[in-house]
Amino acid sequence: MFDDFTHDLNTFADHAENQFLTFMLGSEEFGIDILQIQEIKGWGSVTKIPNMPDYILGVINLRGTIVPIMDLRKRFKLQNAEYNATTVIIVCKAKDENHERTVGMVVDAVSEVYDMNEKSMQATPDFGSNIDADFIKGLANIDDKMIILMNVDKLISHEVKDHLEEVKKLSDELESEN
Amino acid sequence: MDLKDVVDSFYAESLEGLDLMENVLLTLPPGPVESEVINKIFRAAHSIKGGGGIFGFAEISDFMHGVETVLDQLRNGQREASNELSELLLETVDCVRHMFKAARDKKPVQQDRVTSLRQQVDMILHQSAPETSKLKTELMVNPKSSDWHISFKPHPGMLAKANDPLRMIRHLAELGSIRSQACLDELPPFAELDPTECYLAWEIELTADVREDEIEEVFSWVLDECDLIIKPLDSPAKQAGKSARIELKPVPSGDTLQSTDGPAASESIRVSIDKIDNLINLVGELVITQSMLSRFDNDISALDLETLRNGLSQLIRNTRDLQESVLQIRMLPIRFCFNRFPRLVHDISLKLNKKVNLKLSGEDTELDKTVLECINNPLLHLVRNALDHGLETPEQRRRANKPETGTLELKAYHESGSILIEVIDDGNGLNTDKIRKRALERGIIAAEDNLGEHQINQLIFQAGFTTAEKISDLSGRGVGMDVVKRDINDLGGDVWLESEFGVGTKVSIRLPLTLAILDGQLLRVGSEIYVMPLSTIIETLQINSDHINTLPGNSQVYRLRNKYIPIIRLDEAFNTNAEATKLEDGLLVIVDSERQHYGIWVDELLDQQQVVIKSLVSNFKQVCGVSGATILGDGTVALILDATGIVSAFTKRHNVSGMAVA
Incomplete structure (x- = not known):
């Protein structure tokens, strides 16, 4: 029976229902594949990392590992990123080509868990060269709400790779400032 | 243990054997060879050949056969060492390394390299049959003595491992005529005698035309469980007793010396028994301390501050010792x-x-x-x-x-x-x-x-x-x-x-010394706490405003004993806010970066403590000026500063502004 089950999974992966955790960023609802989520933590203080973009808030100690925290609201340039009672950190795992990273993302509030069929979701509309659109897996419609499904892997690997360019940009800016 | 583990350890041991061969060959002087020296590499070659056969590396085993034959001739004096021969043997060592690597990575072997070397080895083997004159040297070089004295003293527990000394003595008797005498010195009075222990030892004289290793082979199963001394009757005693040999050895990787790419052979480490025994002792002490402290948990009324304080200080000592010993395991010469x-x-x-x-x-x-x-x-x-x-x-x-x-x-x-x-x-x-x-x-x-x-x-x-x-x-x-x-x-x-x-x-x-732990100086800039490795700090000092000088381009230097040291403001370098605004309200930490001194300016110095280094890169990425992070006693994260990184970022920034001014 179990064999049948894995067989189903393999053959009909497209039709399998995935669970997504949704959360609020401003007025929009976003979703992350629940298998990528390690835990949800209340908001606490972080240790700042020097010379980082404002949306990298810093690092926290998660039971002995150092986990970087990114504020998704600032990342997506939403207005009023407040820190209040419902502000939480979603700790999730992002895979790179050969590496798995644990990162925390600050969101306004956690909302629901939905079963969703990846097939039924709509591909991201083409916004031209808007990089942020790359981090979206697709759009889904549940109870007449739009849910934006995020591609955490891409978001994080972009963040980590961006480093060199960032440094270059910074020094260029410095040069032009002077 | 599945077969893969066995094969892996065969790889590791063979590579070690090859290293050994290489080391010996490099120092091999031309001329007749000392038997002890050549025996070492012969054994290595032999076990590679044997293991290769068992584990299905027929190619390697075949190849080693030729090498072994050459070594055997060297060993029994039919051949003398020469620079050319050493060179050739070194090349074969490289080649076998390559074959192992190819087998491990499942890549094809460079067939022409193997074939050409084999031909060279074969050529040597067929060249000039051993001459009589060389046979004479054999006697000199390799004492095939006919009279041997063997002292054989089994450890008490040997019988329990189903080893029968009588069998070995009989085996010796097969080699030649023997005269043996049992030593009864350690035989206890009858009432105290434990029949499962062996109290006897033997002094054996053997008259047989054999080599030392042939005798040793008789005892090969019990080398670890007895004291064995084999010496020719006419030469000074030579200790052949073996005791458990556990050395630290890294698992060598790489084919030739130049190439270190490719996957590492296997991540394992050999640790000396001493270090492990030490750890076990320390853990034992820790358990004792724990039981001492947990007494208070059962009966809070027994709580007496003095004992508690003692217990805690013991705990602190135990933890520190344990930590040091654990780190020792990773240390290799x-x-x-x-x-x-x-x-x-x-x-x-x-x-x-x-x-x-x-x-x-x-x-x-x-x-x-x-x-x-x-x-x-x-x-x-x-x-x-x-x-x-x-x-x-x-x-x-x-x-x-x-x-x-x-x-x-x-x-x-x-x-x-x-x-x-x-x-x-x-x-x-x-x-x-x-x-x-x-x-x-x-x-x-x-x-x-x-x-x-x-x-x-x-x-x-x-x-x-x-x-x-x-x-x-x-x-x-x-x-x-x-x-x-x-x-x-x-x-x-x-x-x-x-x-x-x-x-x-x-x-x-x-x-x-280690990447796992460091002695750090905690320092504060604004509300952030950082750790500076103590090893990079030369000194720290309070700023005397008279000694501050400003250079064009708004960079400042500090005069310290008639040397001008550039001041790097950590709040500027890290884009944060310091508490103090004036330089003289902060402190200068003089650091050494590539033998140049720089003064890093901070708000306050806090404690010095050992910190455990945690990686920033594993979940994030390399950050300029920060070498890692650590967790402080209160659970918060503090970044570990990298003086060299801070300095190079500073000089870069400086160069940029300097160019703009120019």
């Missing part, structure tokens, strides 16, 4: 890195026609396994550079009134919580003028830059810099020194160079 250099130097100097005498010292200096692995490549670069650029050819050396044979020295020692590795050659040294000229051509420095000799010499660590007139396959492409520097900086160390033209060059590498 630098010998494992140095060991490859005799071969490398031998090969390269042959290729370059230079005469080099390699001196190694401080091989027992211990450092972390990870650090050890990471310095292999930088050291390789430095040694190759020294041989290629540093040392001159014999003619040039004669002309310069130097001995024809150059000296290359590799040195390792501990200095204030770090390990220092030096590569010293007595070659030509750096030509400062040439470097300056080349740096000007390449635009690395500007004509008006007024650099001291020391600073100019450090320029060779810049990317794309080479002064070699012609590019060889050894060095000269200008990749190298910058990579060395980067690798070492990545490890949290630094590298600098001292050189005198015509006299020699010394490259020094300073590395942290």
